[in-house]
Amino acid sequence: MPFLQQAGAAAVFPEIVLAVLAMALLMFGVFRKDNTFDTVTLGSVAALAIVAVLVMVGGDGVGFGGAFVADTFSRVMKVLTLFGSAVAVVLSAQFFKREGMARFEYPVLILLATTGMMMMISANSLIALYMGLELQSLALYVVAAFNRDSARSSEAGLKYFVLGALSSGMLLYGASLVYGFTGSVGFPEIAAAISASGSQQLGLVFGLVFIIAGLAFKISAVPFHMWTPDVYEGAPTPVTAFFASAPKLAAMALFIRVMMTPFTDAAGSWQQIVVFIALASMALGAFAAIGQRNIKRLLAYSSIGHMGFALVGLAAGSQQGVSGVVIYMLIYMIMTLGTFACVIAMRRNGRHVEQISDLAGLARTDKVLAFVLAVQMFSLAGIPPLAGFFAKYFVFLAAVQAGLYTLAVLAVIASVVGAYYYLRIVKVMYFDEPLEAFDAMDGEVKLVAYASGAFVLLFVVFANPLLNLATAAAQSFPFP
Numbered sequence: 001m002p003f004l005q006q007a008g009a010a011a012v013f014p015e016i017v018l019a020v021l022a023m024a025l026l027m028f029g030v031f032r033k034d035n036t037f038d039t040v041t042l043g044s045v046a047a048l049a050i051v052a053v054l055v056m057v058g059g060d061g062v063g064f065g066g067a068f069v070a071d072t073f074s075r076v077m078k079v080l081t082l083f084g085s086a087v088a089v090v091l092s093a094q095f096f097k098r099e100g101m102a103r104f105e106y107p108v109l110i111l112l113a114t115t116g117m118m119m120m121i122s123a124n125s126l127i128a129l130y131m132g133l134e135l136q137s138l139a140l141y142v143v144a145a146f147n148r149d150s151a152r153s154s155e156a157g158l159k160y161f162v163l164g165a166l167s168s169g170m171l172l173y174g175a176s177l178v179y180g181f182t183g184s185v186g187f188p189e190i191a192a193a194i195s196a197s198g199s200q201q202l203g204l205v206f207g208l209v210f211i212i213a214g215l216a217f218k219i220s221a222v223p224f225h226m227w228t229p230d231v232y233e234g235a236p237t238p239v240t241a242f243f244a245s246a247p248k249l250a251a252m253a254l255f256i257r258v259m260m261t262p263f264t265d266a267a268g269s270w271q272q273i274v275v276f277i278a279l280a281s282m283a284l285g286a287f288a289a290i291g292q293r294n295i296k297r298l299l300a301y302s303s304i305g306h307m308g309f310a311l312v313g314l315a316a317g318s319q320q321g322v323s324g325v326v327i328y329m330l331i332y333m334i335m336t337l338g339t340f341a342c343v344i345a346m347r348r349n350g351r352h353v354e355q356i357s358d359l360a361g362l363a364r365t366d367k368v369l370a371f372v373l374a375v376q377m378f379s380l381a382g383i384p385p386l387a388g389f390f391a392k393y394f395v396f397l398a399a400v401q402a403g404l405y406t407l408a409v410l411a412v413i414a415s416v417v418g419a420y421y422y423l424r425i426v427k428v429m430y431f432d433e434p435l436e437a438f439d440a441m442d443g444e445v446k447l448v449a450y451a452s453g454a455f456v457l458l459f460v461v462f463a464n465p466l467l468n469l470a471t472a473a474a475q476s477f478p479f480p
Contacts, residue, residue, distance in 0.1 A: 011063035011070035014054040014078070015118050021047040022111035029104035037102040041093050044107035048086040048114065052079050055118075062124065066186055069124040073326075073476035076469055077121045077253040080330055084246030085114040087337050087448055092238035094442040095344055099352075101147055101236065110242065113139035117250035124261070126175040126185040129254065133171070133218065136247060137164050143242070144235045156234030163217070163227045171214025177207030178262075190262035205269050212273055215258065218251035219307045220300075222280035232300035237352065240296055241340030244303050245333045252310055252329050256322055259314060260477040267317045274315040275407055281308025282414035289421045295343055295356050298421060299336075302380060305418055306332050312411050313395035316402035322474035324394035327467060331391040331459070335379050338452020342373040345449065347439045356425060361434020369441070370429045372453040377426050379456045381419040387459035394467075 025043050029036045055078045062069050089107050096102045112135065119132030141164065145157020179185050181204040182193035194204070217224040232240045263270055285305015292298040310332070313324035346353050363370040379388035392415060399408040441449070459466075 011058070011061040011122070012068050012119075014051045014058060015115055015122075017054060018047060018051045018111060018115045018118065021050070022108055022115065025104075025111070026108045029108065035102070036104045037097070037106075038093070040104040041089060041107045044089050044111055045086050047111060048082045048089070052082040055079055055082070064128075066188065067125040067128040068119075068122050070122055071476040073253070073257070073473040074122045076326065076473040077249065077329075078118050080333060081117050081121065081246045081250050081253075082114060084249060084333050084337065085110055085117075085242070088238060088242035088245060090444045091241055091337070091341060091344060091448060092236075093444060095236070095238050098350075099147070099236065100149075103146075106143060106146060109139045109143050113143070114246065117246060120250050120254040121257070123254060123257065124187045126179065126187075126190075129258070130168075130172065130175065133214075133254070134168065136250070137168070137218075140164075140243065140247060143239050144231055146239060147236050150234070152234035153236065156231040159234075160227050160231045167214045167217035167224060170210050170217075174207045174210025174212075174214065177203050177210065181207065187257075187262040191264055194263065194265045204266070208263060208266060208270055209273065211258065212270060212277075215251065215255045216277055219248055219255060219310075220304050221277045221307050221311065222284045222304065225281070225284065225304045228304055229297045229300040232303070233294055233296045233354075237296065237340065237344050237354075240299075241337060241344070244299065244336045244340065248303070248307065249329045249333050252307070252325065256314060256325060256477075259317075260322065264478065271315055271317055274311055275404065278308045278311035278315055279407065279410055281305060281311065282411055282418075283308075286414040286417040289418070292421070293356055294354050295346075295359075295425075296354055298356065298425075299339065299343075302418070302422075303336070305414065306380075309392055309395060309411060309415070312404075312407060313398045315404060315407060316395075316398040318398060318402055319471075319474045319477070320401055321395070321398035322477060323467075323470040324398045326470040326473050328391040328395050330466065330470070331379075331387045331456075334452050334455050335376055335388060338372070338449055338456065339376045339380070341445050341449035341452065342369060342376065344445050345369060345438060345441045348436055350439065356428055357432075358435065359425065359429050360432035362429040362438075364434045365437035369438070369449070372449050374426045374429060375453045375456055377422040381422040382415050383419070385460050387456045390459060390463060 025040050029040050055075050058070060060071050089110055116132050116136030123129040123132050141157055141161040144160045145154050147153035178190060181201050182190045184190055184193060213224060220228040259270055281304050285301050285308060289298050289301035310325050310328045313321040313328060346358060379386035382388045382392045396408050396411055
């Protein structure tokens with residue numbers, strides 16, 4: 001295609017394909033008069049699979065004057081993001097039909113949000129960063145409030161929109177300061193300007209702080225976490241599963257790229273900020289979840305804590321640290337999707353329940369579901385030899401190798417404290433008096449829950465290929 005060759009847009013070809021397929025499915029849904037939810041849902045999963053193949057077979061390169069970059073890191077993170085989005089669409093199919101929300105716009109919005117996430121992951125300039133971030137966010141604001149008949153869902157969407165707009169403004173203000181003090185919006189040019197003039201310019205440091213604040217909001221890190229518990233609780237459960245998986249992974253990938261490409265020589269400035277955000281997120285995630293009674297709110301605080309653990313690897317500022325974050329986000333996403341599949345299965349007499357007390361005695365009414373959920377809880381707590389233990393091990397090891405001993409010790413303490421509320425769920429399932437059994441699980445929900453449980457249990461068997469993949473992704477960045 002001449003256009004692709006002229007713009008150097010071969011690097012962005014998968015994103016173009018995904019956007020075109022999303023528009024085609026939107027037109028199909030609009031012009032067909034009958035119920036198209038099932039067809040568009042199936043088409044969305046197929047579109048995500050096709051684009052994942054295009055990403056895997058694509059090569060390295062840059063497009064649009066260097067604003068967009070394709071490398072090993074972007075390919076790995078994009079494939080994981082596409083996988084997370086596809087699983088979230090699968091989890092929503094029967095749930096939305098049962099709740100009377102089976103509208104074809106939902107899977108289309110997921111595709112558009114995923115297009116934004118892919119742009120975020122490959123952003124190589126401040127302009128491309130913002131475009132990808134807003135394309136993702138605008139779709140997420142809508143799906144958060146997708147249950148129009150629920151006041152909680154509408155409130156979740158409004159809170160997310162208002163706070164998201166604030167964070168976007170902070171990020172833009174930081175980007176404008178960085179542009180003002182470096183004279184460029186491209187990541188390589190910013191890196192060259194910082195290398196030439198040093199990173200101690202006060203305005204540049206202020207710009208960096210505001211950019212980090214905007215990115216911290218997207219991964220729900222403290223102190224920009226305030227939207228997370230309300231949005232997780234208010235949004236429909238499959239939407240919450242989506243929020244907790246693919247967008248978090250894409251935002252963390254963007255965080256890594258921004259810190260490691262334009263601001264490599266400013267590590268002394270941003271490392272202290274990332275250490276503080278990591279510590280605050282781990283502490284809040286460990287202590288605030290203890291008093292929660294709603295399992296979705298508990299998982300929201302758990303998510304905040306896990307983003308803190310992932311940031312421990314980024315704070316190390318090394319190849320080992322980035323590799324640790326990649327493997328952490330991979331494991332975290334699969335654990336989270338499996339856990340939310342179990343939450344979606346919490347249905348009694350056709351009505352979904354969300355209280356932790358509703359899990360009482362589950363081990364006697366549904367042994368397999370209780371076992372799968374217990375495995376996920378142990379893994380989220382970081383208990384060996386499950387996948388969650390290795391996720392934490394690699395980021396903690398990177399912190400120790402970087403000399404961040406205090407951060408590593410405090411991270412271990414936060415992990416021990418956080419184990420309490422995970423183990424409490426296991427206690428409720430295995431030792432409390434049983435309640436009425438849950439309704440039968442949908443086939444796709446069962447598949448996701450069981451497959452995730454198997455991955456968590458057997459990770460140690462096939463860990464090497466995934467670790468090699470994470471190492472190859474980390475080698476995309478120029479470490480000293």
